[in-house]
Amino acid sequence: MRAVRLHAFGPAENLSYESTPAPLPGPGQVRIAVAAAGVHLLDTSLRKGIQGPPTPLPELPTIPGREVAGTVDALGPDTDPAWLGRAVVVHLGFAPGGYAEYAVADAARLHPVPEGLDPAEAVAMIGTGRTTLGILQFADLGPDSTALVPAAAGGIGTLLVQYAKNAGATVIALAGGPAKTALAAANGADLALDYTAPDWADTVRAHHPGGATVLFDSIGGDTARTALGLLAPGGRHLVFGWSGGPLGLTDAEQDALTARGVRTHHVLGPAMLRAVGAPDPLRVLETRALAEAAAGRLRPAVRRYPLAEAATAHRDLESRATTGKVVLEP
Template sequence: MKAVQVTRFGDPSVLTLVDLPDPEPGPGQVAIDVTHAAVGLIDLHARQGLYKDREGLPQPPYVPGLEVAGTVRALGEGVSGFTVGEKVVALPGNGTGGYASVFISQQDRVISTEAYGIDPALAVAAVPNAIMAHIALTGAIHLAAGESVLVHGALGAFAATFPGIARQLGASRIVGTVRTARTGAAAATKLPYDAVVDSDDLPGALGQEKFDVIVDPVGGTLRTQSLDLLAPSGRLLLVGNASGDWEHTIPSNAMWYGNTVVAGFNAGGYIPAHPETIPPAARAALEAVAAGLIEPDIEILPFADAATAHEKLENHSVNGRVVLVP
């Protein structure tokens, strides 16, 4: 199969196009002929060596990529419920293998898109992250109908799935924040935000508005500012650290005074402990994407340009998602 490998930790030039033996599905696994593989910030973090020597996380040489769309190629022993040729997406599993023309997934991570007529580039760009957004908003933070939601880094790959899922769950108002360079793209977005404001102008850009739930994949200064943007008994949901501020700490006394909750959600730990959350979240995500509630900008590049894809994310020159094709 055709694949892109991280040959050693380093800059995007370590991404190398290679030919590898076709993998076979083991018991309980599904082999997928990949048509589209999503590129995520976590792929960059792993390639840069942020997870060097961390047990269970990818060490070179490895094939990066967590999410793929394609068709079922073969079923491993004991797998039922899928037919060869069926259109599917795969949720992140062990954190590797996506940038390849054949992907092996555990069967409970494979979601059929066949009945929904979703374009595969959109499917891989939106469905896995939307599934995680649904699980985060329901399981981790218990979003209730009528509540207001603020989403930081509003056009980012993961963030972009939250307004559609929040809308579906009955949120009353959904506002996004983006940096100044992204305000033009935000004005043109099809994502269902009621408003998008410049995060560099916080808190003034929001007037006196406060939110029941704040979704924060960015971290750093924005995370600290968020504590003052929460309504009484509001919940701050930490889902990432796109700012790269790994030393950030939360002022716990501000939480005490503000009656606020700070909760973390990491799909890599949460979903294995709560596998029962996948089927309802998958239904919700597929319905939201099919209804046009989650339409991020998508840029498609060939596997051979994987280094360019990583550079674009590193340079912050992507308005939505980058998707690779074999």
């Protein structure tokens, strides 16, 4: 089969498109003829040799990728034969192997691809979708809410905008450049602003003087620091990333937020899983995400690349040149 392999940690150019033996499924496993493989920002860190807790660094050489959709073409021993030939989507967990024409997965983790979703959309929902719904457990959105969404044209940001609008909230979307702000507006944002413009915060204050009730913070850095100043008293600051660098609040800034009753919640990891309140919380969130997409309430934006162009996909993702979920297609 053809696959993308990493032989040494480093730049995107280290991703090599080459031939390698197709994997064989073990007991309780299936092999999937991959139609779409998800690319995550975490993949770029692991490629560089930077561990992203709790995901360990892979042993080299490795085939990156932890989200795939396609058709089951082979079964391992003791695997339900009903899976053979079915269109499925799965998150592989800590086991990589997605950037390939074939991938192996535990049958217990499979989901049927809902009717009406193509493989790339299903891949977006199995990873990015489940994370989005996990974050939203802490948002308490409704008609009285005003949601401030930086990175609103990204994979998670796109879904947050849609969900907030479905909940009746007012949505202020931030994105970099006119194409991305146009996408956020098309997804339903009431106000879509370019956060690279120097006066974006003044525009928010002019349109929404009461402030936002919740800030979905995936970026940190200067943009998030400015956005925190736009939260209403008692607002929620939901942190699930820091792509723009650390927040770096001074003691005085933190004291001012505390005085206004602004609450910061780090919502990924154990906090998100505990909030689900189920024995297998990740599967619960995956099931919910796929159901939301199947019902048409959430529609992921997808940026597609040929499998052979995985290095380009990594470079574009790292430089913020993409919108939506980045997906490789063999």
